[in-house]
Amino acid sequence: MGALQTTPLNAFHRSHGGRMVDFAGWDMPVQYKSILEEHKAVRQRCGLFDVSHMGEADVKGPEALKFLQHLVTNDCSKLFPGRILYTVMCYPHGGVVDDLLVYMRGADDYLLCINAGNIDKDIAWIQEQARGFNCTVVNRSADYAQLAIQGPRAAELVQTLTKTNLGEIKYYHFTDGEVAGVKCIISRTGYTGEDGFELYCAAGAGAALAEAIVAAGAPFGLELTALGARDSLRLEAGFPLYGHEITEHITPITAGLGWVVKFDKGPFIGSDVLKAEKENGSARKIVFFKTGDRRIVRAETPVLNAAGTVVGRVVSGTLSPIINEAIGSALVDSAALKDQLAVDIRGTKLNLQLVKPPFVPLKKN
């Protein structure tokens, strides 16, 4: 293993007491003071996350749209400048390469936001698929710092630092602007289930932007928040995480992401296999569950049917600090879904109560 990669906020994390861990090859904070308290802060007030480890790529050229329609499952023709789309991109066998955001900046000009742990794989894949299309794909990951301000008070806080009227930016829309004097893409997105913004700025300006947000944050109850809370917040909201609910071996249809797979736009990579799965039914499904108990049901825990036969495995698990019980997701044989499912945690059998997420009421953005 080589040295861990660092974001432009590495010194910021250390000076603010971040507890650093190796996350997908990145030296990142898992928490500052408490994962549970950081989680609650985002649901009740607001939190600041460093997400600079996420990757970015430019896709530009006369056939940029035509290429993206081939690459990803969602319909990029619905985009207009300032609009963002959540999607996945698949292999020909239907498994997921990554989930990503597509930003339309202008005609022939798109920005992709991809997962940190997948940057090298994704860029190689995207460039390979782009052969034969009149467009360029450039890895911009090192050029950007990215900060996420998430929570019901996030908009109020960011508004104190910008002349841009944030009220005019709807969910999954963005604009160029300045926050605390730093040029940013101001994107009304996030992965917590709360309202909030993701700010993309030049890598060298990231730490100063973070300090300015912290300095302005106290009246809004801002907490520094890190990867531990980011994971529990996304799971509580029912959002997939690459490597868990979606992988090279789990298709978007299996994962319940059929809403980002648009067959009527024409063929795309994996469309034949995904269409067949949608029509014939999935052999396995990702389901979300709670247990009524505080014991955390961790990833890789076997899922059992009433007879005690293994019919699946847990892919994500944590404690929801909002409902105060264990929540999670599992990949389960579809035929077993009519049975009462259970897990065995250190000798205690816990029944799974299947839930359609989110696990907590979320404000509609």
Added chain:
Amino acid sequence: MSNVPSELKYAKSHEWLKVAADGTALIGITDYAQNSLGDITFVQVPKVGTVLKAGETFGVVESVKAASDVYAPAAGTVVEVNPALDANPEKVNQAPYTDGWMLKLKLANPADAGALLSADDYTKVIG
């Protein structure tokens, strides 16, 4: 810096023991241990009446990150468990040496506590 009260005895496995004059002892995990584990979400303790050997696993402390076994620092019989931890396991984070105690043991041999680490020795272990 972790808090290591001088009046307690310690095990290398990060439990503390506080001996009372009546031959019972309170047991919990140290400030260093709770801080390493992070947010504690569940504490599993044995039933009253359970007989424990020195070094035997007596329960599980679970945090958001992991589930960890906890060990009896001395032999004895469980005479009481902390009823508050069922609903409020975070007391172990908030007050590991007081409200976050886990067990009260009737020690098999109160002199056993003498073999455990002093606060100074435990401080070196976690140094």
